[in-house]
Amino acid sequence: MMKEILEKVQQGILSVADAQEQLATYENLGFAKIDYHRKKRQGFSEVVFGEGKTAEQIISIINTLQLKDKAVLVTRISKEKAEQVLGTCPSFIYDETAKILFWKDSNQELRFEGYIAVVCAGTSDLPVAEEAALTAEILGCRVRRIYDVGVAGIHRLLDNIEDIQNATVTIVVAGMEGALPSVVGGLVSHPVFAVPTSIGYGASFNGVSALLTMLNSCSSGISVVNIDNGFGAAYNAALIHRLIQKGAEQNENTLS
Amino acid sequence: MMKEILEKVQQGILSVADAQEQLATYENLGFAKIDYHRKKRQGFSEVVFGEGKTAEQIISIINTLQLKDKAVLVTRISKEKAEQVLGTCPSFIYDETAKILFWKDSNQELRFEGYIAVVCAGTSDLPVAEEAALTAEILGCRVRRIYDVGVAGIHRLLDNIEDIQNATVTIVVAGMEGALPSVVGGLVSHPVFAVPTSIGYGASFNGVSALLTMLNSCSSGISVVNIDNGFGAAYNAALIHRLIQKGAEQNENTLS
Amino acid sequence: MMKEILEKVQQGILSVADAQEQLATYENLGFAKIDYHRKKRQGFSEVVFGEGKTAEQIISIINTLQLKDKAVLVTRISKEKAEQVLGTCPSFIYDETAKILFWKDSNQELRFEGYIAVVCAGTSDLPVAEEAALTAEILGCRVRRIYDVGVAGIHRLLDNIEDIQNATVTIVVAGMEGALPSVVGGLVSHPVFAVPTSIGYGASFNGVSALLTMLNSCSSGISVVNIDNGFGAAYNAALIHRLIQKGAEQNENTLS
Amino acid sequence: MMKEILEKVQQGILSVADAQEQLATYENLGFAKIDYHRKKRQGFSEVVFGEGKTAEQIISIINTLQLKDKAVLVTRISKEKAEQVLGTCPSFIYDETAKILFWKDSNQELRFEGYIAVVCAGTSDLPVAEEAALTAEILGCRVRRIYDVGVAGIHRLLDNIEDIQNATVTIVVAGMEGALPSVVGGLVSHPVFAVPTSIGYGASFNGVSALLTMLNSCSSGISVVNIDNGFGAAYNAALIHRLIQKGAEQNENTLS
């Protein structure tokens, strides 16, 4: 591209001033390329971390983002703030359990058959599990929820193991001792994202106990995100789904 | 008892000096009673914590203890020290894995059919598991060892679950993420003693991760001992075995 | 059992469909067996952890559980929620100190003479001690409460030591420095369950100081549960009581 | 499948004993299925954690594993032990930096064009980075190494950013403040596995500082494994590569 600009200058087709401007753009291309990549993943919604922002700030950010893309996802937003935003942005949907506010193209078609399994240990882990599940869905993935299958009653997990084994990626959400990802990790042959939750009391130290358990898992194929970070796990899982789809499409292109 | 002594003094049967001595004993009876209790549990060996003691100190303690009772158990004693002690106390046996040195009446008969299951997660947890298993045996209990059944391959545990379910008490030894006791605790209906081990690396923090996991277990019926404290778990388990036997015997006595 | 089913199929007594159903059950027997075990311990109430559940959720769970068994125990439930539940479930009793809501067969007869000693250090530890004591009673055990016998006035403990020594199991509840279990552990010859409480200030770190003290106890025969987990200690103690009773009964059967 | 067995029994084609055996297998199918999955991923080598095992134990495990599959990978094995093992298993290769001993089919053909980028911050992080890179290669993936591009000289990273952006998955290895994954995560649109290393001094606390940095990353698409766990990151990355390939193949099958 730089060569073409220079040749045009040489040939007198392009003025020095215009070439300068174009090269300035080019000069930033390393980062423009990044944006290009961002563009390419625009099946993915724009994401706003709602915690610590006022409803006004969120509305303003949404308005800016929607100039580029309708799909916007706001995480960790309380019911009160969400209701204020919904007053201004009525096309958005709010999920109270997941504390997620989002706009999603309802006509979006899911071409990829694979699904993400979102597994959680107890009913108290539900908000984090739903943050993960809903995020994955908004990012364009199929999701299968397998809830309340903690290790204290391992048969509940085993009764659902095939659904988990057939997923492409599994997200395991657990608080207290956080042992579930280790057990799941030993039963599947795909990547597992472990999400410790701050559920527990006493020596659970607001999720530190579960976090350490997951980091020290003796099962291979497990990686960990921050405490209560359901969004992070879903984002990772969605990236993998996109890779599989892209791989399949490239293959398709090669064959055709 | 005090009354009888006083009456004998009143009656002139007992001299003041003798009464004084008897009452002095009586006075200490609260604590003598403790020793009496100790006596009654003399099926239990005397226990010496070998770490930080020299071979000479251990030999000297053994000699003192064996005046009262032949059965002596030395825990956490290195091979070198053990060999020195064995030079002087040739009737002792040393187990290198468990790092236990002991004298045990080989004629001791195990009347109680119940057994303690000692379960461990990985081969690296073996020394602690053996400290527990051997201690329990020396304290007069039957033991069944179920090793290398960590949660990363839950089917290995499930293949052995009946043996564990039929035990009276289970000791579960696990390092790294320490998730095994939670799984076992959900599958059995008897007390489980969880022993975290210092096995692991990075964020395992020498057993702290496993310890926290076990304290936060969502399975009921689990209690925890210090990191690597296989002895402690076995001692607890043996106390329960004795209670069951005593219960059975009292019952027997009542019936006969 | 599998053999019999197959033979019936072979003999034409059982249709393939019926055999399939029966074997399906059989197939799950490993876990059905678990439920069978659960059944057998149904002298034990069903337990619901009330914290983080709404009154509505608790009522709904109670209703489901009582289809199987009348005896239900809800722990860590606040006065407000309990009152809401009592509106719908008037046959339940609420204990405000222990924060326990329960239904218990008032005709239940305690055949076993043994009792659990629940010992606590200070009056601030009372809620946790009562959670333990009441849980044990609801699970069908006799309980003797020995409260306010902290180590700062060791004579208070010694004045009550016989009551503690005569128990089958002792639960020791202590906050601040948590030294009481070590002292009790040295005076008794039965298992001691230590419960650290979050009582204290400054460097007590919400129970961590007491927890560490108990894990490091130099007395044998002590195991530890999570901070403030009075329920957990009582559950363990009740499991042991059941073992003793079962031992006695088996013995009885053998003799008769 | 169960139905067919029963029908054969009904029809007298299958004896009760044989049916019993087949059903027993079937009964374990849930877990056999797991093994089946394992089989399917046998492009993946069997993995042995070498730390804390003697050379003899490792040789014995290798011999057992190679009955099933030639490809075996031993991680965290010191030079001394590796040399002992090589004496018995001369077809193995030892990599001293990565501390990995392995057997690999040299004829193995890499059909998938995608590659894993292994990025590290400083030369001290090299052993962990190599553990990751070599593991990924042994598990059948292409790898591109981009080393010594720590954030203190961000231009070194930017000079190599295209190579990283074109990878399918990136593994970022960093000690001290562990900031590199956050920067990389903001520049790529594929999953990033962050590996904290124990490199550093003072308040780095043997990798805890880097671990926390990575868990708290404000870049989406980052997940974390245990301190120094290069193997774990590579295993996760390889699982994703397999998913992409499988996706491509399924697509291929659909089309053909």
Added chain:
Amino acid sequence: MMKEILEKVQQGILSVADAQEQLATYENLGFAKIDYHRKKRQGFSEVVFGEGKTAEQIISIINTLQLKDKAVLVTRISKEKAEQVLGTCPSFIYDETAKILFWKDSNQELRFEGYIAVVCAGTSDLPVAEEAALTAEILGCRVRRIYDVGVAGIHRLLDNIEDIQNATVTIVVAGMEGALPSVVGGLVSHPVFAVPTSIGYGASFNGVSALLTMLNSCSSGISVVNIDNGFGAAYNAALIHRLIQKGAEQNENTLS
């Protein structure tokens, strides 16, 4: 000075009592010298830490301080308290974001051309960044604010890098993983003061994660202040500005 006093006494010019008083002052000169230094830096406002003081106490301190110098700076003061103080001290200004209340000579002239760059990672770090920026301004320094340039989008930082490189000192404020100072530190050749903020969740531990990141920075030229201590960083930066100015002035004097 002591000599002169003594000579005056010798000469009878000074009474013993007066000499005694003067020498008492002299005696404390070591510390008076400190005050003299304080005087010399009186371009610097007097500073009051507002947290934990009542509005009344703050008003009283302001009144006392303003006897010596009009310029007073109150940090960490809530809106409510500030409004109460403003009722009594109407010449003060309150900045709600920075939570700073101050009086400043509006005629103060900034002779030094150099400026302090205040850089922050995310919008949530703004209050701490503003505490730093405003403090520096009140202490008489030029400030350039470069906000919302976190490492997750490194191009935002690079777009502003020249402004940062041309500063004399840079203050970098960051929460969560706190990686920004390391990146900035590698791009500039002047001192960087890193301020961790308590922004984050889960394993950010209220700023501990960011603090550790900054202490372990592999970039040279970075030093760290307490979590959320924007004031501290600004105070340090202002001290350096004063040194540069003083250096320039001394030089000026030498030359003229």
Added chain:
Amino acid sequence: MMKEILEKVQQGILSVADAQEQLATYENLGFAKIDYHRKKRQGFSEVVFGEGKTAEQIISIINTLQLKDKAVLVTRISKEKAEQVLGTCPSFIYDETAKILFWKDSNQELRFEGYIAVVCAGTSDLPVAEEAALTAEILGCRVRRIYDVGVAGIHRLLDNIEDIQNATVTIVVAGMEGALPSVVGGLVSHPVFAVPTSIGYGASFNGVSALLTMLNSCSSGISVVNIDNGFGAAYNAALIHRLIQKGAEQNENTLS
């Protein structure tokens, strides 16, 4: 004093130069006073912390110190270094258990009848207990050693309680759970200095568990020194002894 100097100057008795010198001294009197105080406590030996100093450095410091006072105490000095020092300073004595090297006036007479009780929990705590006991003796106090009276066998403590109760000050040394000071503190009515030791394993965290126990003691009258700091406790105890003696002497003077 200042007045007198000035008067002498006024009267021409003292030259300005000499007055200047004397006043310079006076000027520093605040700190000279400190030295004067030090002088007054010269019944107390000079103390050198031996750890991290070479034998040569220690010899050199001893030589300097002995110019002022013969009595020198070197703490935390290994046997090897001590032997080197003894080669040059043959009048010193080395105690291997306490790791203390000292010179003491053997003719020193102990006028005060009160004694310090040094109590320790287990034989492993002996080195720290001896550091305390020997330090107190070298600082001129009577000491009564009551060793191996840990809380696991409370009767051992109670058998010795009168000796402890009759002391003026008690030093309690304990590792593992560190419960002993709480029990002792409840039984005496004089100050107790608690010394946690680094003895223990697992969750004892090198003395942190014992330290926390002691800081959180529910007994009044307990204060704590650093882990293994037997010297510190003894120094405090000796200061109190000196106060009592001084009080007694002042009283004596008043009366006579």
Added chain:
Amino acid sequence: MMKEILEKVQQGILSVADAQEQLATYENLGFAKIDYHRKKRQGFSEVVFGEGKTAEQIISIINTLQLKDKAVLVTRISKEKAEQVLGTCPSFIYDETAKILFWKDSNQELRFEGYIAVVCAGTSDLPVAEEAALTAEILGCRVRRIYDVGVAGIHRLLDNIEDIQNATVTIVVAGMEGALPSVVGGLVSHPVFAVPTSIGYGASFNGVSALLTMLNSCSSGISVVNIDNGFGAAYNAALIHRLIQKGAEQNENTLS
């Protein structure tokens, strides 16, 4: 004493029943002796820890205690609760800063001239300092308050150093970095009790930073109590005052 009782029984002077009662008393003498000691220190008020007790409970405890002794001290009691108690116990005084409620004999005469210096670093440490100062006064000691002399302005401390040096015991209260006790400890030759306070922010961790500073002090003669435990320091200091007085009195008795 036991001998006399027995002789009286032998001689028929004492009935068995009466002897039994007397011996029972004797038997408990070890602990009765404790109470005797308590009696002797009854110059000391009875102390109630008010935190976590209701106003009703406190009133009830006060009533019980005042049967024995009028002097009662309630620490850590909020204004609200104190006002409730004052309604019932109008002879009590409440100090809002120290959060102490007490009854004190206003006629109590202070015979001992020595005083305790209570030193604090900043105005925020005042509540803890006052808890210490007021406690010491209620326990019958003279107190000199030297407040707001933190190390950031060391001359403020030095201006008051003589008052501190002339005390018998010094209590130093400090939050944030907690450096003050080290400086004071180096300037005095009497025992210093250091009280860390929970004052600070960020990495002060609610007093942990100050606590560690004090435990690691390089000044001899410092011991530490729990965070914010002003009462504990004062109690220790008062014990020492009593020892000095007792020493003086014994001396007096000896001489007369």
Added chain:
Amino acid sequence: MMKEILEKVQQGILSVADAQEQLATYENLGFAKIDYHRKKRQGFSEVVFGEGKTAEQIISIINTLQLKDKAVLVTRISKEKAEQVLGTCPSFIYDETAKILFWKDSNQELRFEGYIAVVCAGTSDLPVAEEAALTAEILGCRVRRIYDVGVAGIHRLLDNIEDIQNATVTIVVAGMEGALPSVVGGLVSHPVFAVPTSIGYGASFNGVSALLTMLNSCSSGISVVNIDNGFGAAYNAALIHRLIQKGAEQNENTLS
């Protein structure tokens, strides 16, 4: 510059290929600019962190660096490695206390009169203090060493306070409780860099106690570097010195 290149292309003076190459360089100017800055600070030696590098690696790095600049500084290099390097690089000097190996232009002239005060608390802190002092000297600064002036004897510090007050920047090195920077910070009016050292025992936690003390300092004008990071403090101090010089020079230029 870009404009000129384009004009030359337009004018046919520059071929497209050459222009492309030149613009490619230009394109990287953002980072070249960084190097330019580096160049400008080349009064500063190149720095190599020696820890974890072999002697061979260090020699190789030195050779590469010296192609650009003779002045090279290797920190944290052991005596053994240094001697190996000196064999190949005989013009280097090794300082054993500071563990620094360096080449320095002995003809370098120090134009700036200002000096850095390096203050340390105890003799054990000397290696870190020397790392700071020597680094500052090698980086071209005057240094004044004020050692062994810990807070336990505050008069030692005050005797040297003028030397510290007259410095431009002060580096304070302290272990154990780390209180010295707070005291110094209150006595000077220039920036203080605090360096915690890992010196201490027990609850010093290898420098964490000192680190926390320094972060929480109530003196303004203090910033902190990592534990034992004497180099980091010196580097910061040298950056400030350069700023002052540059300020003076710019001023000079302006005036002339």
